[in-house]
Amino acid sequence: MSQDINIKITDRExxxxxxxxxxxxxxxxxxxxxxYELAPEGTIGICGGMAMCxxxxxxxxxxxxxxxxxxxxxxxxxxxxxxEENSRLxxxxxxxxxxxxxxxxxxxxS
Amino acid sequence: xxxxxxxxxxxxxxxxxxxxxxxxxKLKCHLIDALPQPGGQCxxxxxxxxxxxxPGYPEVLAGDLVDNLMKxxxxxxxxxxxxxxxxxxxxxxxxxxxxTTNKGTKHHAPIVAIAGGLGxxxxxxxxxxxxxxxxxxxxxxxIRDPEIYRNKKVVIAxxxxxxxxxSIFLTDVASEVTLVHRRTEFRGALDSVEKVQELKNLxxxxxxxxxxxxxxxxxxxxTGVEITKKGEDSFTLETDHFIPLFGLAPKLGPIGDWGxxxxxxxxxxxxxxxxxxxxxxxYAIGDVNTYPGKLKLILCGFHEATLMCQSAYQRIxxxxxxxxxxxxxxxxxxxxxxxxxxxxxxxxxxx
Numbered sequence: 001m002s003q004d005i006n007i008k009i010t011d012r013e014x015x016x017x018x019x020x021x022x023x024x025x026x027x028x029x030x031x032x033x034x035x036y037e038l039a040p041e042g043t044i045g046i047c048g049g050m051a052m053c054x055x056x057x058x059x060x061x062x063x064x065x066x067x068x069x070x071x072x073x074x075x076x077x078x079x080x081x082x083x084e085e086n087s088r089l090x091x092x093x094x095x096x097x098x099x100x101x102x103x104x105x106x107x108x109x110s
Numbered sequence: 111x112x113x114x115x116x117x118x119x120x121x122x123x124x125x126x127x128x129x130x131x132x133x134x135x136k137l138k139c140h141l142i143d144a145l146p147q148p149g150g151q152c153x154x155x156x157x158x159x160x161x162x163x164x165p166g167y168p169e170v171l172a173g174d175l176v177d178n179l180m181k182x183x184x185x186x187x188x189x190x191x192x193x194x195x196x197x198x199x200x201x202x203x204x205x206x207x208x209x210t211t212n213k214g215t216k217h218h219a220p221i222v223a224i225a226g227g228l229g230x231x232x233x234x235x236x237x238x239x240x241x242x243x244x245x246x247x248x249x250x251x252x253i254r255d256p257e258i259y260r261n262k263k264v265v266i267a268x269x270x271x272x273x274x275x276x277s278i279f280l281t282d283v284a285s286e287v288t289l290v291h292r293r294t295e296f297r298g299a300l301d302s303v304e305k306v307q308e309l310k311n312l313x314x315x316x317x318x319x320x321x322x323x324x325x326x327x328x329x330x331x332x333t334g335v336e337i338t339k340k341g342e343d344s345f346t347l348e349t350d351h352f353i354p355l356f357g358l359a360p361k362l363g364p365i366g367d368w369g370x371x372x373x374x375x376x377x378x379x380x381x382x383x384x385x386x387x388x389x390x391x392x393y394a395i396g397d398v399n400t401y402p403g404k405l406k407l408i409l410c411g412f413h414e415a416t417l418m419c420q421s422a423y424q425r426i427x428x429x430x431x432x433x434x435x436x437x438x439x440x441x442x443x444x445x446x447x448x449x450x451x452x453x454x455x456x457x458x459x460x461x
Contacts, residue, residue, distance in 0.1 A: 041376065041400075042229070042362065046228055053155070053359065075297040078297070081236055081356075082237060
């Protein structure tokens with residue numbers, strides 16, 4: 001039995017949700033947000049998770065060690081809006097046991 | 111006025127395949143799309159990416175899938191209104207519809223099939239205060255007529271191919287070209303990146319990086335932009351035009367105001383029968399629709415298009431009898447006079 005992890009996601013209205021995410025379904029953070037419907041369909045994960053639209057941009061507030069940024073993600077963030085130092089694309093963050101306790105906030109829709 | 115049997119809104123894979131299924135029923139199709147080329151997301155967002163779940167194709171590039179679909183529907187002579195967004199719909203007394211685009215092109219059809227995906231692709235607008243006040247007063251998100259920039263000062267923002275390519279192009283037109291990007295790195299074709307470097311060295315492109323446009327100046331028209339370099343005080347640069355080129359994002363747009371039942375940014379349809387919306391004669395197929403268990407997959411869009419066309423045929427010809435035929439049996443009779451059919455076996459004695 002694979003481990004579920006507890007994460008906190010703050011939606012675009014500022015409401016924080018405590019979420020249980022599976023680590024055995026090859027899910028990424030964007031998909032977790034969609035599965036819990038924390039952002040309206042059609043406003044997140046538009047490109048489906050190819051790091052090609054930035055609709056899943058989020059700010060990482062906890063100090064977890066995250067997977068290194070790919071060139072695609074880095075260049076997409078270079079053209080996204082409301083980008084901060086702690087911005088990442090949710091679709092590029094796979095749910096793994098190491099991310100237990102992760103705290104993120106969704107960036108505004110753009 | 112453009113007249114057709116099925117007016118398809120959205121020329122993505124689902125919309126394109128609808129032309130084929132309609133063609134088998136001898137129904138003509140016309141497609142409207144906000145993008146200048148057919149293919150929808152497959153062409154606009156990920157033409158070079160592989161898709162692995164198209165039945166019968168272990169792997170196919172999104173761009174190739176679109177090319178194949180265009181070839182498959184060619185015999186049925188689809189017509190297109192491209193680069194225009196379907197804006198309004200009007201139901202006539204006889205139950206048919208008139209759809210008008212943002213440029214005023216009118217289309218008349220007894221059946222409307224909305225295959226609009228996530229919506230029409232609109233330019234992404236950077237979050238700059240008062241930006242909207244300057245639209246068409248010096249701020250343009252799409253370059254339609256480069257001549258308006260002749261001998262003018264132009265500031266372009268963005269780091270992708272369109273920002274690079276237009277900066278290069280406008281050096282021969284505008285009196286001054288400034289390219290502003292948040293990074294020093296650009297993502298584009300190698301040729302374009304090298305060309306911009308060359309033009310920068312020649313002093314023909316004023317490159318300001320890493321920086322962002324943080325404000326716009328001007329009364330009735332843009333006269334300058336506020337530029338902020340990372341970690342420095344902002345400064346004003348005089349310009350006649352500001353062109354933010356940050357790519358396109360899909361928005362459901364005006365279709366959301368057509369009186370259709372909307373749920374989760376998608377159009378509710380009857381999935382137990384024919385993917386018709388709450389307005390008889392208007393169908394919604396592919397990623398744009400929703401029903402219990404909906405999956406936004408191209409292969410599901412193909413299935414929905416097929417059933418929808420059968421229903422559309424019944425609606426147009428309520429008294430005609432029809433049974434579905436295998437293409438292997440019936441062959442394909444194109445509207446262009448071409449015919450494809452399975453080779454016939456011959457009966458011949460062998461001595």
